[in-house]
Amino acid sequence: MGPDVVNHPLSRADGSTVLSNGLYTVIAGVNGPIEVQRRDELPEEAAIEVNVRPASGVGGICERWMETVLQSALKSIMLVHMFPRTLIQITMQITKEPSIKLRRSLYDFALMPTLFNAAITCLVDGGLPLATTSTAALAIISPDDQVVLDPQEKEIASCKSIHAMAFSANGDQILTQSSGDLNHEDWGKVADMLKQACIAAIGPAGEDTAMSNGVVQPEPWLRQHLEDEAKSAVRGKVKIEAQGRSREIRSSSAANSKDENQPDSAT
Amino acid sequence: MADTAILLPGEEVLSESLPKSKKGTLTLGPGLRHIPPSTILSTTSGTLHVDHKKAALWIEHAHGRYLPAVGDLVIAQIHHSSAEAYACSLTPNTPFALLGQLAFEGANKKTRPQLKAGDLVYARIVKASKWEDTEIECYNSSTGKAEGMGPLSGGMAFDVSPAFARRLMMGTDKNGKQKGEVVVLEEVGEKVRFEVAVGRNGKVWVDSGSVKETVVIGRLLKEADESGLDVEAQRKAIKKALKEVGK
Numbered sequence: 001m002g003p004d005v006v007n008h009p010l011s012r013a014d015g016s017t018v019l020s021n022g023l024y025t026v027i028a029g030v031n032g033p034i035e036v037q038r039r040d041e042l043p044e045e046a047a048i049e050v051n052v053r054p055a056s057g058v059g060g061i062c063e064r065w066m067e068t069v070l071q072s073a074l075k076s077i078m079l080v081h082m083f084p085r086t087l088i089q090i091t092m093q094i095t096k097e098p099s100i101k102l103r104r105s106l107y108d109f110a111l112m113p114t115l116f117n118a119a120i121t122c123l124v125d126g127g128l129p130l131a132t133t134s135t136a137a138l139a140i141i142s143p144d145d146q147v148v149l150d151p152q153e154k155e156i157a158s159c160k161s162i163h164a165m166a167f168s169a170n171g172d173q174i175l176t177q178s179s180g181d182l183n184h185e186d187w188g189k190v191a192d193m194l195k196q197a198c199i200a201a202i203g204p205a206g207e208d209t210a211m212s213n214g215v216v217q218p219e220p221w222l223r224q225h226l227e228d229e230a231k232s233a234v235r236g237k238v239k240i241e242a243q244g245r246s247r248e249i250r251s252s253s254a255a256n257s258k259d260e261n262q263p264d265s266a267t
Numbered sequence: 268m269a270d271t272a273i274l275l276p277g278e279e280v281l282s283e284s285l286p287k288s289k290k291g292t293l294t295l296g297p298g299l300r301h302i303p304p305s306t307i308l309s310t311t312s313g314t315l316h317v318d319h320k321k322a323a324l325w326i327e328h329a330h331g332r333y334l335p336a337v338g339d340l341v342i343a344q345i346h347h348s349s350a351e352a353y354a355c356s357l358t359p360n361t362p363f364a365l366l367g368q369l370a371f372e373g374a375n376k377k378t379r380p381q382l383k384a385g386d387l388v389y390a391r392i393v394k395a396s397k398w399e400d401t402e403i404e405c406y407n408s409s410t411g412k413a414e415g416m417g418p419l420s421g422g423m424a425f426d427v428s429p430a431f432a433r434r435l436m437m438g439t440d441k442n443g444k445q446k447g448e449v450v451v452l453e454e455v456g457e458k459v460r461f462e463v464a465v466g467r468n469g470k471v472w473v474d475s476g477s478v479k480e481t482v483v484i485g486r487l488l489k490e491a492d493e494s495g496l497d498v499e500a501q502r503k504a505i506k507k508a509l510k511e512v513g514k
Contacts, residue, residue: 127331129310132277233329
């Protein structure tokens with residue numbers, strides 16, 4: 001089950017989304033390319049500024065740290081060279097947080113995937129150029145050494161270690177943050193699972209990863225959200241072809257491709 | 268009906284969906300990038316549109332900031348004047364576009380329009396580069412004619428989304444049907460006299476002589492944009508709005 005995404009809630013920002021999952025709700029807005037301050041100006045590429053605003057109070061050291069982590073992750077997938085000497089400004093406001101009090105480090109790690117996904121969806125909404133589609137996911141290792149994807153609040157509070165990772169559509173790792181008591185094998189196991197979850201969220205992927213071992217795949221929430229948006233943008237104006245040939249070829253073995261490839265009945 | 272497919276950022280446009288051109292060249296529009304030798308990737312999500320006649324393809328995307336492109340007609344606001352050029356803003360928080368002091372029809376050193384800060388002009392973009400300032404002009408520099416461009420006096424400017432502005436500028440097809448599916452201007456024009464200028468930067472300037480009517484037209488346009496009204500809903504809203512101003 002993917003997060004709920006509301007597109008373009010802020011009319012004055014160039015792109016914006018509200019993204020909410022079981023743990024957090026984040027409003028993200030992006031403005032760009034806009035004029036950059038002289039001291040932040042980069043001669044060959046756009047500067048990216050990430051602002052994280054906590055649910056209450058003003059941001060502190062933890063928010064600054066998350067901003068730098070997200071900034072460097074986003075920079076690796078945005079086509080910054082297309083807008084030299086400009087600024088792309090992403091602001092994220094947390095509006096809902098877990099009802100139980102989490103330890104600060106757990107809180108930050110659990111928040112990271114939500115922030116990353118909110119940033120990605122608002123960048124896409126704002127039409128800013130991305131090299132690849134990418135999503136983040138959260139996993140924990142429970143005290144009985146089980147890997148739990150998309151954990152609940154209580155599971156996070158009692159976890160052995162927590163992992164936030166982001167992968168692109170072709171499986172490249174964009175971001176990895178882990179904390180807690182873990183060894184190298186645990187990390188590898190978690191990374192594999194998160195990679196599959198991230199690729200599944202982007203939708204019909206290569207046959208080698210997505211459909212292996214008969215694992216039930218979660219719905220590709222990111223693809224569904226972006227496709228719904230694209231459809232509503234052209235509603236009534238053009239007829240959408242059966243989602244393009246490229247999809248049919250690549251996803252021919254994917255069981256969930258069947259209903260997606262139906263023409264949109266609304267158009 | 269155009270055939271369209273939905274792409275996500277970073278997805279490849281397959282070679283069989285590319286238009287065949289006689290010259291063997293392709294024109295890539297917004298949302299696409301070319302990686303030599305022959306890979307075309309999308310950079311944003313949206314529907315892929317192909318124009319086989321012009322061998323062009325682009326991605327249609329609803330939101331985002333207006334990016335200047337040569338040949339676009341825009342509504343610019345004068346920010347300040349310098350010796351050679353007016354500095355104009357096309358979108359908020361971006362570097363100013365330059366409008367030459369003499370880039371108007373029939374302008375010379377002695378007679379040229381005196382524009383103040385805040386004045387609006389209808390202009391065409393003549394230079395748009397990521398390394399230099401954007402340049403605009405209010406006449407066709409090869410013929411010296413204004414072609415409808417120039418200072419906009421009176422009236423009001425309304426902000427719409429760049430995608431809606433583009434729909435307004437699509438014009439009509441052979442059967443007189445609106446290609447962009449926006450009928451506000453035509454329908455209101457049957458009852459009320461007004462002047463209008465549409466800028467690709469998401470600005471619409473309306474002047475009907477009376478403030479009341481101008482505001483009604485502007486509000487109808489914004490409503491059609493923000494609520495995504497279809498043709499029927501637009502007609503309904505127009506009827507209601509015009510009744511309120513007694514037309």
